[in-house]
Amino acid sequence: MVSALQNSIRAGRVSHAFLFTGAPGSGKTSLAHAFAKTLQCEAGGASPCCSCLSCRVYESGNHPDMLYVNPSERKSIGVDDVKEQIISRISTAPERYRYKIFIADRADLLTDEAQNKLLKTIEEPAGFAVFIFLARHAEDLLPTVRSRCVTFALRPLPAETVEAELIRRGINGGTARACSHASHGSIGAALEMAASENFSALGEAASQIAASTSSQNINAAFGMYKLFEPYKENKEQAVSLLDMLYMRYRDEITERSAANGLTASDISKIFFVCADAVLKAKKALQKNANYQLTIEMLLLRIAGLCA
Ligand SMILES: [Zn+2]
Numbered sequence: 001m002v003s004a005l006q007n008s009i010r011a012g013r014v015s016h017a018f019l020f021t022g023a024p025g026s027g028k029t030s031l032a033h034a035f036a037k038t039l040q041c042e043a044g045g046a047s048p049c050c051s052c053l054s055c056r057v058y059e060s061g062n063h064p065d066m067l068y069v070n071p072s073e074r075k076s077i078g079v080d081d082v083k084e085q086i087i088s089r090i091s092t093a094p095e096r097y098r099y100k101i102f103i104a105d106r107a108d109l110l111t112d113e114a115q116n117k118l119l120k121t122i123e124e125p126a127g128f129a130v131f132i133f134l135a136r137h138a139e140d141l142l143p144t145v146r147s148r149c150v151t152f153a154l155r156p157l158p159a160e161t162v163e164a165e166l167i168r169r170g171i172n173g174g175t176a177r178a179c180s181h182a183s184h185g186s187i188g189a190a191l192e193m194a195a196s197e198n199f200s201a202l203g204e205a206a207s208q209i210a211a212s213t214s215s216q217n218i219n220a221a222f223g224m225y226k227l228f229e230p231y232k233e234n235k236e237q238a239v240s241l242l243d244m245l246y247m248r249y250r251d252e253i254t255e256r257s258a259a260n261g262l263t264a265s266d267i268s269k270i271f272f273v274c275a276d277a278v279l280k281a282k283k284a285l286q287k288n289a290n291y292q293l294t295i296e297m298l299l300l301r302i303a304g305l306c307a
Contacts, residue, residue: 017122017131019107019146021138022154026186031154032103032132033058039130040065040097054097064095067102075109082114087121090129099128107133108140115142122148156185166190174247175203178240201230202241203248210249214270214304221296221303228295235285238295242285246278249302270304277301 018035020028034048037058043049048058057063069077069085086102094100104110110118122131122145131149138146138153159180165187166176171194179199183190193199205227212220231238262270281298285291300306 016125016129017133017145017149019133019135019138019141019149019151020154021135021140021151023136023156023184023186024189026154026156027188028134028152028154029105030188031152032105032134036066036101036103036130036132039099039101042097063097065097065100067100069102069104076111077104077106077109077114078111079113079117082110082117087117090121090131091126093126094128099130100126101130101132103132103134105134107135108137110141112142115145119144119148157187158185159183162187162190166194172203174206174244175199177247178202178243181243182236182240198237199240202237202244205241206244206248209245209299209302212299213249213274213302216304218300218303218305221299221305224299225292225295228291232291238285238291239282242278242282242298246275249274273304273307274302 018032020032022028037048037055038046040054040058040063041048042052042054048055050056054063058066067086067089069081090100090102092100118131119142121129125131133141133145133149135141138151141149162183162185163176163180166180167173169191171179171191175194176190179190179193183193209224209227212224215221228238228241231241277298281294284294297306
């Protein structure tokens with residue numbers, strides 16, 4: 001995508017204004033920066049060489065021909081910000097590199113006035129000027145500005161793709177699976193979740209519950225309920241915990257059964273019961289069944305105390 005963008009801009013065939021839209025973590029920011037970095041790269045390739053001066057300076061955030069706008073008030077980017085920080089600077093020739101690129105990473109913060117002010121510059125840009133807007137929705141920009149931009153809408157990725165990417169980055173299977181499902185197709189969001197304390201807490205809880213597989217101990221089984229208690233009001237997290245649990249006790253059963261000399265048929269019976277119990281619990285939670293009842297039933301099944 002970057003090289004297509006780059007070719008079109010070098011051939012002068014498209015607008016000098018771009019709009020990348022997508023949910024937070026959809027990859028729009030990474031793509032926009034890869035695009036800008038490629039345009040500025042001295043090697044002139046289809047992707048940034050990452051070793052020329054431009055590429056190295058880009059990473060430092062002090063690239064002389066990259067412009068960013070700092071909102072003077074935190075909640076919006078007004079007409080004065082745009083005049084002082086962008087318009088006055090983007091009309092003068094680049095300091096050193098081929099383009100002068102302005103990235104508005106929160107285009108939704110640009111006031112209507114600020115956008116109208118920018119419009120004229122976007123309509124008749126200097127040959128070296130490139131505008132890149134990032135927003136959650138295309139509608140965050142005025143139709144007049146939007147119509148001058150080449151728009152790229154970044155769609156969420158399938159959960160399997162996110163999961164595979166997390167595993168490739170060394171995140172364990174249970175966490176990768178739970179985070180990828182909860183992230184709604186965003187690798188960025190999934191990585192953040194995987195690194196968050198809450199997810200380590202879920203992983204920890206899943207390990208403890210998995211260790212109780214076939215324990216046949218009713219007090220221990222009911223005792224596990226406290227691990228689910230924190231997620232009573234947060235069904236999504238409870239479901240994430242169930243997803244992690246499935247992955248964990250699968251590992252747990254394999255390990256423990258090898259140690260206890262269980263037969264393959266015993267293992268598959270236990271596994272079937274537990275997998276079925278998790279599935280039933282997930283369905284029940286999704287149908288708003290009584291939380292405690294659902295979870296305790298699940299825990300009893302996992303402990304091997306009811307069918
Ligand atoms: Zn380079």
